[in-house]
Amino acid sequence: MTKSANTMWGGRFAAGPDAIMEAINASIGFDQRLAAQDIAGSRAHAAMLAACGIISDTDSEAIGEGLLTVLSEIEAGDFAFSTALEDIHMNVEARLKEVIGEPAGRLHTGRSRNDQVAVDFRLWVRDQCDAADAALAELMRALLGQAEAGAEYVMPGFTHLQVAQPVTWGHHMLAYVEMFARDRSRLADARKRMNFSPLGAAALAGTSFPIDRHMTAKALGFDGPMPNSLDATSDRDFALEFLAASSICAMHMSRLAEELVIWSSAQFRFVKMSDRWSTGSSIMPQKRNPDAAELIRAKIGRIFGANVALMTVMKGLPLTYSKDMQEDKEQVFDAADNLMLALAAMAGMVADMTPQVESLRAAAATGFSTATDLADWLVRELGLPFRDAHHVTGTLVALAESKGCDLPDLSLDEMKSAHTGITQDVFTVLGVDNSVASRTSFGGTAPSEVRKRAADWKEVLG
Ligand code: ARG
Numbered sequence: 001m002t003k004s005a006n007t008m009w010g011g012r013f014a015a016g017p018d019a020i021m022e023a024i025n026a027s028i029g030f031d032q033r034l035a036a037q038d039i040a041g042s043r044a045h046a047a048m049l050a051a052c053g054i055i056s057d058t059d060s061e062a063i064g065e066g067l068l069t070v071l072s073e074i075e076a077g078d079f080a081f082s083t084a085l086e087d088i089h090m091n092v093e094a095r096l097k098e099v100i101g102e103p104a105g106r107l108h109t110g111r112s113r114n115d116q117v118a119v120d121f122r123l124w125v126r127d128q129c130d131a132a133d134a135a136l137a138e139l140m141r142a143l144l145g146q147a148e149a150g151a152e153y154v155m156p157g158f159t160h161l162q163v164a165q166p167v168t169w170g171h172h173m174l175a176y177v178e179m180f181a182r183d184r185s186r187l188a189d190a191r192k193r194m195n196f197s198p199l200g201a202a203a204l205a206g207t208s209f210p211i212d213r214h215m216t217a218k219a220l221g222f223d224g225p226m227p228n229s230l231d232a233t234s235d236r237d238f239a240l241e242f243l244a245a246s247s248i249c250a251m252h253m254s255r256l257a258e259e260l261v262i263w264s265s266a267q268f269r270f271v272k273m274s275d276r277w278s279t280g281s282s283i284m285p286q287k288r289n290p291d292a293a294e295l296i297r298a299k300i301g302r303i304f305g306a307n308v309a310l311m312t313v314m315k316g317l318p319l320t321y322s323k324d325m326q327e328d329k330e331q332v333f334d335a336a337d338n339l340m341l342a343l344a345a346m347a348g349m350v351a352d353m354t355p356q357v358e359s360l361r362a363a364a365a366t367g368f369s370t371a372t373d374l375a376d377w378l379v380r381e382l383g384l385p386f387r388d389a390h391h392v393t394g395t396l397v398a399l400a401e402s403k404g405c406d407l408p409d410l411s412l413d414e415m416k417s418a419h420t421g422i423t424q425d426v427f428t429v430l431g432v433d434n435s436v437a438s439r440t441s442f443g444g445t446a447p448s449e450v451r452k453r454a455a456d457w458k459e460v461l462g
Helices: 003-008 017-025 028-051 057-075 088-100 102-106 113-149 169-194 213-219 229-234 237-263 291-314 323-352 357-368 371-382 386-403 412-418 424-429 432-438 447-461
Strands: 154-159 162-168
Touching: 028 057, 028 088, 028 113, 028 213, 028 323, 057 088, 057 102, 088 102, 088 113, 113 169, 113 229, 113 237, 113 323, 113 447, 154 169, 154 357, 154 432, 162 169, 162 357, 162 432, 169 237, 169 447, 237 291, 237 323, 291 323, 357 386, 357 432, 371 386, 371 424, 371 432, 386 412, 424 432, 432 447
Parallel strands: none
Antiparallel strands: 154 162
């Protein structure tokens, strides 16, 4: 290479194209996270090769044992990963050769790195589905605890972030329990679909060796082998489904986080966040910042970013494997790590926060939040059409507003000025407690309903 061409590569790569090629080509820097899955896949493969008479039992046992040695070296942090060996598959195999010698060379019979990486990654993502499921259950338990403790605390329900109708704290907490339950079911659904083994699809076309793909699938906890070798080696939709489900979950957490940020502000004072999840300001001594909530609010950015990135990597790739697909892992690793971190922090934050019952209650009564209850009373008790009731209520809201008071503070005479049929009984629906207690429709905000739903969830979550 000429000197002038060499400078084109830039400072860090002054060593020339070999170093640059190694840097762009190697995945060992990140795919070493697949070591345990890689070794599990190889052990299943080796056992199957012997069972099918493709390699000897002696060789298979040596391979199986040797792989365990390699695994323990990796787990102990005693393994020298080599970039020259490119990826986890070749790093493990090269070390196996050093440990057991010649039989190591028989391990790769009837398979390729293409099905190997596909199986490793599936196993890894499958584990993440399980881990996220457990973390979601923990978060749901924390929300349920809040719901049980505050089933009847009255707070404002918002639309457009304007006070709309009083609701209960327990009802609000259980709304998130429902969302996170659906996130779990999305992950479970994705897990079910991904639980088929690509191992034995070999490079792309299958193999002429008499392998038993059902056997390896079973050994690795899959429901069976993937039925098309081209698909098995080239699809990454299982990772995309994980990212999509994770994105929706992160979006849900982002909404809750945003509420906690708003609620913990001096303007709202709906909730007191524990010191454990807040930070002080280096300059403003009075500040308690909800940093954990803010960071959780932001995590959707990188998690959905990973989803978009991998979708974009996969888009337009011809069948079957292309090296583009090596770009799948870092996105998924990062998304999974951050999802788990956010779930753990959110569960802790929710468990430790304290609703400020008095502020919640005071805020619930602002903004004529029981106006709908008044209108409903006019319909129910006086038989007014809802549109007329809406009009009468509007008149009374205007009156209360002009007097600077709330609806329950109006006198019966003032009420009658808007509609002569109104009786003293109307006051029974006007307080915030009456309002929420009356909303007993299925899924409604009444404390009695909230307690029923909380009991249902308690049953599910233990
Ligand atoms: N490191 C590669 C990956 O992550 C493994 C598969 C390599 N296969 C190949 N034919 N070069 O995708």
